Amino acid sequence: MLKLESFAGIRAVVTGASSGIGELLARRLAREGAHVALVARRKAELERVAASMANGGGRVLVVPADVARRDEVFAAAQRILGEFGGVELLVNNAGYGGHRRFIDWDIDDIERIMQVNYFGTVYWTKALLPKMLEQRRGWIVIMASVAGKLGVPDETAYAATKFAQVGLAEALSYEVEDFGVHLLTVCPGAVDTPFFDEQARQRMPDVAKRLMIPPQRVVDATIRALRTGKREITVPPFIRVSYIVRALAPGVLRRHTKRLALPATS
Numbered sequence: 001m002l003k004l005e006s007f008a009g010i011r012a013v014v015t016g017a018s019s020g021i022g023e024l025l026a027r028r029l030a031r032e033g034a035h036v037a038l039v040a041r042r043k044a045e046l047e048r049v050a051a052s053m054a055n056g057g058g059r060v061l062v063v064p065a066d067v068a069r070r071d072e073v074f075a076a077a078q079r080i081l082g083e084f085g086g087v088e089l090l091v092n093n094a095g096y097g098g099h100r101r102f103i104d105w106d107i108d109d110i111e112r113i114m115q116v117n118y119f120g121t122v123y124w125t126k127a128l129l130p131k132m133l134e135q136r137r138g139w140i141v142i143m144a145s146v147a148g149k150l151g152v153p154d155e156t157a158y159a160a161t162k163f164a165q166v167g168l169a170e171a172l173s174y175e176v177e178d179f180g181v182h183l184l185t186v187c188p189g190a191v192d193t194p195f196f197d198e199q200a201r202q203r204m205p206d207v208a209k210r211l212m213i214p215p216q217r218v219v220d221a222t223i224r225a226l227r228t229g230k231r232e233i234t235v236p237p238f239i240r241v242s243y244i245v246r247a248l249a250p251g252v253l254r255r256h257t258k259r260l261a262l263p264a265t266s
Ligand SMILES: NC(=O)c1ccc[n+]([C@@H]2O[C@H](COP(=O)([O-])OP(=O)(O)OC[C@H]3O[C@@H](n4cnc5c(N)ncnc54)[C@H](OP(=O)(O)O)[C@@H]3O)[C@@H](O)[C@H]2O)c1
Pocket: 015, 016, 017, 018, 019, 020, 021, 022, 039, 040, 041, 042, 043, 045, 065, 066, 067, 068, 093, 094, 095, 096, 097, 116, 143, 144, 145, 146, 187, 188, 189, 190, 191, 192, 193, 194, 195, 196
């Protein structure tokens, strides 16, 4: 277990830093004194974030890239390694969702969402892990989801990408933790960010609307988990009860999910 107790001077990459959880996490890291590379597709949004970031003494780099494009990721990683000389912290956060029945989900988008959420994580991890192993020091955060632990209706294609991320993180952590690289998987429930467009909000079951948390809670929990060397967290933590219920009484969880998690409209 490797604790990241101080962020001062840490060289960090945050993907999906132009909005939501990634933006807030990047701001927090910069405030704590980290050097931060901001990655996303929208350069103007990254520049907005960079321009308004409180400076805790570290450098800020704006690195526009589509995480689904392997060539762009490796070029961006090379640029960051060139500028920073190394990287200690990679936050694989870029991603998007979708809420519809599998039967209605366009197959091109099922491929695309896997490319962004899962392969984006694979490309960034492949690009930066060798340097972390060489340094014998690194932390990789995978922003997965409760949808990577529990399959719920209306999230089939998205859940598959998140289950893939969770599996990758768990398996990889065994391979690298004795060589100084720590994996942290973060599984948020519903978080109030632009991830949910108006249509998704209308479709959202009432229980999910009620339980929605602000993105700052995910950021605070992630920072705390890095400081204490946790390997996996769920935010808010009470959702973990569902994992236990599924293991011990799967029928109970199925009935509960059918009753509460089917979309308001279909
Ligand atoms: N909100 C939730 O309820 C929730 C719950 C569990 C897990 N999560 C996970 O948390 C992560 C962040 O989501 P969020 O809620 O903060 O959503 P968000 O506000 O929509 O932010 C998504 C970020 O990902 C970036 N992104 C999307 N596609 C990209 C691509 N192809 N290449 C590079 N960057 C890309 C976006 O930037 P550009 O558009 O500029 O590229 C944006 O910065 C996601 O992985 C999501 O699955 C969210």
